[in-house]
Amino acid sequence: MADTTTNTALSGPRGPKPRKRLSRGNIILYSTLFVVCVYYILPLWVMVMTSLKGMPEIRMGNIFAPPVDIEFQPWVKAWAEACTGLNCDGLSRGFGNSVRILIPSVILSIAVASVNGYALINWRFKGSDVFFTILIFGSFIPYQVMLYPIVILLREAGIYGTLWGLVLVHTVFGMPILTLLFRNYFSSIPEELFKAARVDGAGFWGIYFRIMLPMSLPIFVVAIILQVTGIWNDFLFGVVFTKPDLYPMTVQLNNIVNSVQGVKEYNVNMAATLLTGLVPLIVYFVSGKLFVRGIAAGAVKG
């Protein structure tokens, strides 16, 4: 079920091209889609336009109008000067933190989950399917239920509030969806290959590194896309499991924009918001259909 729906979703419409281009139905169809797209694009448009205006122009004008005088100062300020609490070094700090959190989290979570998927398909052991079922059902448990026990575990391990604590949390909560992704993919690799390697004397890790890994590069890319956007966008774990000097970009952004002190600088706020959204947006627009494939795999979990 999982594979057929994903694949057909990606293959595009089937059948011959429509004949008449300007029938009444088509006009209604395309204009509806056009209106919908305007609704979707509008916030991005407003963000970009606001971030390029000066404050006087914002106070006088219309948020949808393009700027009369283009200003890049808000971007500079958002990146390098905006204040959170006592620190006035802008979002660059949050960006750095997010990158430092992102890289080990993506690598570790994907490494663990791909090995899980491999073990679940090719090296089943007693109870392995039970663990997988718990894993999938666990992904529906609200994070709030597990927050405090994890705080205790991390505190006992001495890594509460550190980078590695957060990396482990991302690895744990990324595991259900990624394991499912890899398990489904590995199950489509012919078993004969695995058996032949076994006959040739390859062991657990040998087969993983020499056969499974090289054959599954596309699914690794999908997993990377999924994790990069997911971890970059995380807010809750960042707040709970790190200290202020290690807050990821989303947390810092929220602190900058929703701070109660000082004059509100909407242009700086929007520039900061765009900066934070830029990484997942770039990943999204570059990856195209692979992103769809990732979320479709997530949707048919269970």
Place this chain on the structure above:
Amino acid sequence: MTTASKRPWLLRNINAKIAAMPMIFTTLVVFVGGTAWTVIYSFTNSKLLPRWQFVGLDQYERLWSNNRWLTSVENLALFGVFSLVLTITLGFLLAVLMDQKIRFEDTFRTIMLYPFALSFIVTGLVWQWILNPQFGIQHIVRSLGWETFTFDPLYNPDIVMFGLLIAGLWQGTGFVMCIMLAGLRGIDEDIWKASRVDGIPRWKTYLFVVIPMMRPVFITVLVITTSGIIKLYDLVIAQTSGGPGTASQVPAMYVYDYMFTAQNLGQGLAASTMMLLSVLIVLIPWAYLEFGGRRNG
């Protein structure tokens, strides 16, 4: 298996078991153990730190007589019902539009799905700005000449949840559309041929043939959306911070505040157990439907 079966069962397939240690730890210690810990300690009067002093259902009685909690639950129910009905209806309708063999399908999909790549924080902040009464939509409509036009959901306690809803729909409908579209593409082309031969109008085919056939897709979307709605947190933090007053509080905020800032752990745990319960109410019937019927799926 044949050669290995001479070894004791624990050592059989030992590499796979070692490799699966992180998974075993995650499932048993974090998911099962953590959940059990939370449920058990919700029956204690833990304050700043967990304390093993059993007080029965006290925390739950206090919870359900706390106005802030009641507001949170009401808000979430309101947001949840509207957001479920609207994301599923709109998601399906958009998917149907996209399924009419249109041109530029990829472009349309790219545009409708990009908000899903953005975080709730970004979503919340953008819509906070657009709905700002002084500069946003209200200001623009007024400057067009309609002086009394009022649309300030984020400052009006009665409709603040709808302000959040607009942002939530913007973020999530594209995703539901994609899943629904995948479901529609999974419908056999012969169904369409058959209904055309019988002269059944397209809308009737969708309503009476396609939708019933897509039941599993609808149920999946329902479960995913519901479990997402119950977790609703970041969006509210960014867009309204729970305000004005306590008008847009949600359960996840209540949990966080009592656990980490109000130093009333027992309350936080009881509230999070209620969140768990609400997920189970959706999850168990679904699991029963999905796995109960076909054992060897």
